[in-house]
Amino acid sequence: MAERLSHIIELIKPLDKEAMVEAQARQNTLTKPQGSLGRLEELSIQLAGIQAKPIPQIRHKAIIIMAGDHGVVAEGVGNWPQAVTAQMIYNFLSGGAGINVLARQTGARIIVVDMGVATELEASPQLLSRKIAPGTQNMVLSPAMTREQAVRAIETGIEVVASEVANGLDIVGTGDMGIGNTTASSAICAAITGRPVAEVTGRGTGITDEQLAHKVEVINRALVVNRPDPRQPLDVLAKVGGFEIGGLVGVMLAAAAHRIPVVIDGFISGAAALIATALSPKLKDFLIPAHVSAEAGHRRLLSHLGLSPLLDLGMRLGEGTGAALGIFLAETAARLLAEMSTFTEAGVSERSNLDN
Amino acid sequence: MAERLSHIIELIKPLDKEAMVEAQARQNTLTKPQGSLGRLEELSIQLAGIQAKPIPQIRHKAIIIMAGDHGVVAEGVGNWPQAVTAQMIYNFLSGGAGINVLARQTGARIIVVDMGVATELEASPQLLSRKIAPGTQNMVLSPAMTREQAVRAIETGIEVVASEVANGLDIVGTGDMGIGNTTASSAICAAITGRPVAEVTGRGTGITDEQLAHKVEVINRALVVNRPDPRQPLDVLAKVGGFEIGGLVGVMLAAAAHRIPVVIDGFISGAAALIATALSPKLKDFLIPAHVSAEAGHRRLLSHLGLSPLLDLGMRLGEGTGAALGIFLAETAARLLAEMSTFTEAGVSERSNLDN
Numbered sequence: 206m207a208e209r210l211s212h213i214i215e216l217i218k219p220l221d222k223e224a225m226v227e228a229q230a231r232q233n234t235l236t237k238p239q240g241s242l243g244r245l246e247e248l249s250i251q252l253a254g255i256q257a258k259p260i261p262q263i264r265h266k267a268i269i270i271m272a273g274d275h276g277v278v279a280e281g282v283g284n285w286p287q288a289v290t291a292q293m294i295y296n297f298l299s300g301g302a303g304i305n306v307l308a309r310q311t312g313a314r315i316i317v318v319d320m321g322v323a324t325e326l327e328a329s330p331q332l333l334s335r336k337i338a339p340g341t342q343n344m345v346l347s348p349a350m351t352r353e354q355a356v357r358a359i360e361t362g363i364e365v366v367a368s369e370v371a372n373g374l375d376i377v378g379t380g381d382m383g384i385g386n387t388t389a390s391s392a393i394c395a396a397i398t399g400r401p402v403a404e405v406t407g408r409g410t411g412i413t414d415e416q417l418a419h420k421v422e423v424i425n426r427a428l429v430v431n432r433p434d435p436r437q438p439l440d441v442l443a444k445v446g447g448f449e450i451g452g453l454v455g456v457m458l459a460a461a462a463h464r465i466p467v468v469i470d471g472f473i474s475g476a477a478a479l480i481a482t483a484l485s486p487k488l489k490d491f492l493i494p495a496h497v498s499a500e501a502g503h504r505r506l507l508s509h510l511g512l513s514p515l516l517d518l519g520m521r522l523g524e525g526t527g528a529a530l531g532i533f534l535a536e537t538a539a540r541l542l543a544e545m546s547t548f549t550e551a552g553v554s555e556r557s558n559l560d561n
Numbered sequence: 562m563a564e565r566l567s568h569i570i571e572l573i574k575p576l577d578k579e580a581m582v583e584a585q586a587r588q589n590t591l592t593k594p595q596g597s598l599g600r601l602e603e604l605s606i607q608l609a610g611i612q613a614k615p616i617p618q619i620r621h622k623a624i625i626i627m628a629g630d631h632g633v634v635a636e637g638v639g640n641w642p643q644a645v646t647a648q649m650i651y652n653f654l655s656g657g658a659g660i661n662v663l664a665r666q667t668g669a670r671i672i673v674v675d676m677g678v679a680t681e682l683e684a685s686p687q688l689l690s691r692k693i694a695p696g697t698q699n700m701v702l703s704p705a706m707t708r709e710q711a712v713r714a715i716e717t718g719i720e721v722v723a724s725e726v727a728n729g730l731d732i733v734g735t736g737d738m739g740i741g742n743t744t745a746s747s748a749i750c751a752a753i754t755g756r757p758v759a760e761v762t763g764r765g766t767g768i769t770d771e772q773l774a775h776k777v778e779v780i781n782r783a784l785v786v787n788r789p790d791p792r793q794p795l796d797v798l799a800k801v802g803g804f805e806i807g808g809l810v811g812v813m814l815a816a817a818a819h820r821i822p823v824v825i826d827g828f829i830s831g832a833a834a835l836i837a838t839a840l841s842p843k844l845k846d847f848l849i850p851a852h853v854s855a856e857a858g859h860r861r862l863l864s865h866l867g868l869s870p871l872l873d874l875g876m877r878l879g880e881g882t883g884a885a886l887g888i889f890l891a892e893t894a895a896r897l898l899a900e901m902s903t904f905t906e907a908g909v910s911e912r913s914n915l916d917n
Binding site for chain 1: 598
């Protein structure tokens with residue numbers, strides 16, 4: 206494995222138990238019945254463990270949108286032309302996409318990274334050009350990328366996080382853009398979880414039953430042609446993955462190494478999490494699963510990861526839209542822990558053991 | 562029925578279908594696969610229908626916290642002293658409660674109303690004194706309140722909304738404070754839905770199995786003593802309800818009459834919604850169920866109302882904390898509809914009927 210990647214994996218440490226104990230102790234003194242904030246209490250404790258702070262802070266928020274194209278679209282796995290990947294990037298840069306609206310509302314900055322878009326994109330100060338190749342190879346004919354490209358994709362994600370940390374970063378959300386990337390994600394999911402392709406393949410942006418059967422057949426063919434080794438996550442990423450997925454793997458690993466919570470979005474981010482947690486099982490504790498998407502297979506993917514989503518709103522847009530909502534909830538959790546008064550401060554009687 | 566109450570019920574009109582059709586048409590032109598924002602798309606359409614605006618706006622946000630005490634606490638139905646109701650009101654006024662933190666984060670103002678707290682509260686510019694009585698009567702001995710008090714409680718809620726509308730109000734969330742009010746809410750829920758008390762009674766702020774059995778027995782006794790008529794919502798409110806619950810009934814009816822969406826919080830707000838929708842079935846379309854709380858019976862209550870909650874975070878704090886999160890999501894939905902670019906504006910290709 207490449208040195209930079211091995212190094213970042215070594216840097217991932219367990220959660221800080223002391224901070225978690227202190228955070229839990231503080232929760233128990235706040236003016237509410239113990240546990241009555243449910244998942245938000247649990248989340249505050251997780252954030253304390255990740256940030257190694259008894260009172261975690263969520264101020265600097267960023268969503269990293271990794272974009273890439275997929276050679277497999279030549280097989281007709283979806284309804285949208287490949288040009289939409291680039292068009293949507295311009296939409297992100299001009300502020301008109303769903304993720305822009307959500308990022309504005311939640312006060313998160315957006316970082317858009319060209320990891321491997323087929324189109325040559327116009328330069329923009331808000332766009333990081335890290336193109337590894339103009340789209341992956343068609344995975345029914347050959348591996349999607351070389352092993353070296355897979356490592357470069359991950360290391361690019363690591364570098365992006367490193368420079369964002371320098372700008373201040375308390376939490377990061379993962380986002381994606383790439384026509385065809387539900388196909389790659391289903392292939393990764395099938396390869397790593399061992400579930401039948403049909404169980405982990407959905408309608409992506411919206412395809413018919415017939416198209417879905419074709420998509421399943423294409424993914425099965427890609428797996429037969431490439432034989433990715435489920436015990437070797439880099440092999441899976443290279444053979445049936447995508448550049449943006451590799452980038453997200455790097456984002457997750459680097460964030461955890463920097464003790465930054467990672468809010469994972471939907472199915473594509475989930476596929477990246479399968480690879481990233483296979484590379485570093487400790488990573489799992491740093492992940493906050495924002496939502497379960499409407500994409501078939503996402504629920505199964507999350508349950509394979511042992512993660513329980515915060516939200517279930519039937520969303521399936523990608524871009525980091527679910528992650529933006531998850532970041533909002535993480536901030537809520539941190540603020541409640543930090544800002545609520547204790548029983549003593551507020552002069553509120555604690556629960557008695559007497560009735561009434 | 563009192564005149565003011567009858568009048569407000571007459572003012573509740575159906576959702577504006579034209580605005581909903583226009584909102585749906587706009588959704589279909591926005592740069593995303595149709596339907597990919599899931600519940601947030603549905604919510605934007607509902608908001609359009611409520612506000613009668615093709616592009617609804619959520620700017621002025623308020624959470625109305627109705628507070629009251631309950632005579633039934635004399636039966637030992639909970640663990641917290643009655644004084645906590647007043648203490649928590651002071652906590653709301655000084656900004657240290659959970660709802661304060663959430664309201665600050667979501668930009669909602671808080672209105673605290675003393676509908677019938679047992680303690681004499683110190684005056685505060687942020688507290689509306691509308692005390693109907695210093696707590697309800699103990700419902701195992703007599704009706705919780707008179708019919709006239711029940712009407713006054715509802716009409717007080719109506720007046721509070723009327724004055725808030727004058728301050729600008731695009732959405733309202735319901736909140737509650739009242740030691741003992743899960744007992745009253747379970748009684749209302751059992752009376753109106755006809756479910757056995759044990760099925761709709763939970764642990765409130767946290768009681769043991771033995772205490773829960775006692776709580777169920779107390780509620781059953783109150784229902785036997787009072788025989789509330791399930792076909793007469795005012796009778797149910799008067800006999801086994803609470804002043805704050807009556808206030809919330811008024812808030813819901815008045816908001817709907819003013820075409821203002823109502824985000825309902827947890828179990829207590831749900832009990833108020835049972836009464837309010839029984840008074841005006843049209844009201845239901847104006848309700849946004851923020852979350853399903855951890856309180857046993859809330860899920861059943863929502864399903865009786867035919868409402869599907871947005872969130873399921875295991876919360877059970879009340880105060881409007883769930884409603885605050887629901888207001889955030891409603892704002893998200895409205896902003897997405899208003900601010901996302903259309904395919905034409907962004908120069909993004911629409912989904913083709915050709916593969917790829």
